[in-house]
Amino acid sequence: MADMNKDVLVIGAGGVASVTLHKMAMNRDLFPGRIAVASRTLSKCEAIAESVKARTGQVIETYQIDADDVGATVALIETVKPALLVNLALPYQDLALMEACLRTGVHYLDTANYEPPEEAKFEYSHQWKLHERFEKAGLMATLGVGFDPGVTSIFAAYVRKHYLSGIRLIDILDCNGGDHGHPFATNFNPEINIREVTAEVKHWENGGWVTSPAMSTMVEFDFDQVGPKNMYLMYHEELESLVTHFPEIERARFWMTFGDAYIQHVTVLQNVGMTGIEPVEYEGHQIIPLQFLKAVLPNPGDLGERTKGKTNIGDIITGPAKDGSGEKTYYINNICDHEECFREVGSQAVSYTTGVPAMIGAALMLDGTWSGAGVFNTEQLDPDRFMEMLNAHGLPWKITELSAPVDF
Ligand code: NDP
Secondary structure, three states, X not given: OOOOOOOEEEEOOOHHHHHHHHHHHHOOOOOOOOEEEEEOOHHHHHHHHHHHHHHHOOOXXXXXXXXXXXXHHHHHHHHHOOOEEEEOOOHHHHHHHHHHHHHHOOEEEEOOOOOOXXXXXXXXXXXXXOHHHHHHHOOEEEEOOEOOOEHHHHXXXXXXXXXXXXXXXXXXXXXXXXXXXXXXXXXXXXHHHHHHHOOOEEEEEOOEEEEEOOOOOEEEEEEOOOEEEEEEEEOOOHHHHHHHHOXXXXXXXXXXXOOHHHHHHHHHHHHOOOOOOOOEEEOOEEEOHHHHHHXXXXXXXXXXXXXXXXXXXXXXXXXXXXXXXXXXXXXXXXEEEHHXXXXXXXXXXXXXXXXXXXXXXXXXXXXXXXXXXXXXXXXXXXXXXXXXXXXXXXXXXXXXEEOOOOOO
């Protein structure tokens, strides 16, 4: 995709989009063309544009769009004429935005897989079905370019390229050691977050999915620079793409840390029906409990100012060493400080660790480092330049050899 047009159109103006747009504006060498943002609420686009102007002196264009409306997005794309559309709205918009890209000949990138609004089911099938259409159109769609999914899969590809000849075991460990001072709040979109944590757990073992109830498997793990935390087995979308693209994987699991207060709140909310996604009748209105809950919870975008502490996210991977020296285990991870992120771009680390990879992925698609026709997940693409850019753009990582595979 190393053509002349370097213009980008970002859809969505939430916490993640704000980070990506600030980072794009700070790296004009990577984004020399127009930078535009369009979202449902124009004032949110304008607020980001003002902050970007104040911090970097760069101008970004703002537009209003309902991204569920394919015709409206096609018209917007015809006005902005971007080379690449970066979807940082919600997973519900993925298919409509991919359709608009196909109709207008524009490349596509997102950070979360499509989810039908009426069922909390995370799977790539909906987007993978579009592979042939993207391939025929000579367009590239790169899916899940956040931290997890995104960096965690690129970490796996990197270890597999340079250290191991295959992956036997992979555990993805997502720790947020941040404290925002609220009794209960989610670090990214509450609706998506709560749908994720209340979903049935699945992990991959010996060629099939093993299911267990939400939050039923807990392990304590001592995270570097954070300390011991309880982490819970969860289903997460990159498990599906990793076991598809690296079919040698025997076991793939995803773990996320939650404090006791978070678990208590989610349990109570679930028990009283507030996390439901079926509409209920209330005083003549149909309301979806989870969407109402989102409306009363703190806005994740406003947590930055008060969040202290660090995130520590990475993979522990076991497999045969490339040099034939037997089985080896590596831990590859990034540690990110909430307050440093806030100082740099005005957002907390959960938005930062998602928005920076989206910026890097967009840059690699624009300069042709990542190219191809079809629909791709990040582990299918060459990891090396992306890994260098993580170090250069605020998400440094380190890799350590462990003495044995994980024993939990
Ligand atoms: P927010 O809720 O903060 O932002 C979402 C934005 O999308 C809002 O500006 C919202 O508009 C806009 N939007 C929603 N519906 C539409 C629509 N129909 N048309 C136009 N705009 C719309 O979410 P986050 O920034 O926290 O998350 C953004 C994405 O990143 C999500 O898909 C999330 O799942 C993903 N994510 C991925 C992670 C990863 O590591 N891979 C981690 C964290 C998040 P409005 O303001 O009007 O509501």
